[in-house]
Amino acid sequence: MSKIISVKNESKKETISKISAKLFRKKGFSATSMRELAVDIGVEASSLYNHIGSKSELLQIICFKVANDFINQINELEQIEIGVTIKLEKIIRFHIHKMLEDYDMVYVANHEWKHLQEPFLKNFLNQRKLYENKLIELIKIGISEKSIKKLNPQVLAFTILSAVRGLEFWQQHKKNIDIEELEKTMVTQLLTGIIK
Amino acid sequence: MSKIISVKNESKKETISKISAKLFRKKGFSATSMRELAVDIGVEASSLYNHIGSKSELLQIICFKVANDFINQINELEQIEIGVTIKLEKIIRFHIHKMLEDYDMVYVANHEWKHLQEPFLKNFLNQRKLYENKLIELIKIGISEKSIKKLNPQVLAFTILSAVRGLEFWQQHKKNIDIEELEKTMVTQLLTGIIK
DNA sequence: TTACAAAACTAACGCTTATTCGTTTTTAAT
């Protein structure tokens, strides 16, 4: 009857992944059925299996796409020779952009990763830990350079990550706020605090 | 065969709620079956229905217990006459304590609320919005009193809430860190920043 | 036009789900 429509150079697998990401975000991975996904794509559920291996594979694609994007960004940043605080600012701004651009996928990677099957689950958590450790190392350098306060670097890193992760909030209030103001406010708050 | 064991003055409903919170946190609401819950309680699935109305009711109990605890705390705080920044510090510390004490329930309320059925879903979101607005109002007072930087109060509030929500992280690393140091670091970071 | 592959369809599989029913066991009060 119908047919899977792919825009641009997107493969049909990518199309299905993106639409599944939207559904997984809205309803959760477990509560989303392949039949629901099929409806949103405009095809019968069984037809999906001409393009994907399993429901689980969709979650894998989403989670590792996001993980790789963040790892790649922080790797590139490591090469550049700029101050630690500027690097932190760039990281915060990257999180904000990613969250606003690839909202569904980032949200799913943050919230639904626990439904990954082994060995992907372990793999994903390793990637995340790797990212966290790179951020912690960066903060430690800042502390030793005396550009950052001597506080527990792990707590500092996790607080930053939590704060940017919470940008999900803003998807609802997107219209009410200017992105540049959002970035400026968050960077200021996380780096220099809120007290005058 | 077996029997539901309740400690202290806990009703059996409360016992079931707490154990379900642990399961909902670990596996997610949708991915947790009543049969699994029954195993953890030591009873057949059908026996649970002598004490609860439905699986959904368990989620309601958890979400509104948490929501009420937070609303009550901020209401009490409104009565007390202390400075805005001290109030903020108390709020942050309360979040930290709650997260460490009632980890499962707070986690579930934060992550699984979307599986609430109407009208409970709307009700819960209203409660949450109420809490957010109270925090925003507090920050606005701080800004007008010039104790807080003139930044977007909504962004400041949401960043704080996101950061404390991210305390889930620490459940895994609990052993590695002293709670007082955790509190001190987060309060310092969120209120006065990380840059020297 | 023919031929082949890609992708759609319908139907069904085996399994799990939350919940209900009728019955039996346990608990507690008389």
Add this chain to the structure above:
DNA sequence: ATTAAAAACGAATAAGCGTTAGTTTTGTAA
């Protein structure tokens, strides 16, 4: 010891799940 209520049980229900199989339609290239 008798009785009534509370709480357990096993079995069954209907619905939904991911996925597979077999078949038909569609698209493409010779």
